[in-house]
Amino acid sequence: MRAGVRLAVDVGSVRIGVARSDATGALAVPLDAVRAGATSVEDVAALVLEWEAIEVIVGLPLSMSGAEGTAAAAARGWAATLAERIEVPVRLVDERLSTVQAQRALQAGGRSTRQSRSLIDSASAVMVLQADLDREAAQGTMSDADPRSGEGTSA
Numbered sequence: 001m002r003a004g005v006r007l008a009v010d011v012g013s014v015r016i017g018v019a020r021s022d023a024t025g026a027l028a029v030p031l032d033a034v035r036a037g038a039t040s041v042e043d044v045a046a047l048v049l050e051w052e053a054i055e056v057i058v059g060l061p062l063s064m065s066g067a068e069g070t071a072a073a074a075a076r077g078w079a080a081t082l083a084e085r086i087e088v089p090v091r092l093v094d095e096r097l098s099t100v101q102a103q104r105a106l107q108a109g110g111r112s113t114r115q116s117r118s119l120i121d122s123a124s125a126v127m128v129l130q131a132d133l134d135r136e137a138a139q140g141t142m143s144d145a146d147p148r149s150g151e152g153t154s155a
Contacts, residue, residue: 026137030122060076
């Protein structure tokens with residue numbers, strides 16, 4: 001397992017959910033979401049510097065069949081822009097059902113969808129990051145899958 005903080009983002013049209021790992025790469029925790037728009041890449045780049053992240057994981061919203069739609073294309077484009085701006089690797093990972101899982105977890109904690117709307121994006125980023133951390137711990141190494149397939153080491 002590689003040591004160092006990782007960031008994960010869930011790119012949305014209104015907010016971009018953000019999560020970070022601890023320095024050991026074992027536990028994902030939410031950070032405040034950033035507003036989607038013209039400054040979102042700069043906002044996340046600042047978080048990369050602040051947390052001294054060793055990589056950024058961007059959720060790729062594939063359909064249940066694995067096909068890419070407009071949301072996946074937007075996430076891919078955003079990840080490519082971020083990768084040009086920062087000096088650490090940017091990886092795309094499949095985030096199917098992460099938002100649904102985040103909504104269910106928040107509801108299980110007693111929050112309605114309306115109450116948790118502002119938290120869902122970062123909770124989804126936590127789900128994506130924790131799954132990737134768990135996969136890395138189980139495998140003992142980082143994935144070397146082709147990034148064009150939705151998983152890999154760069155955007």
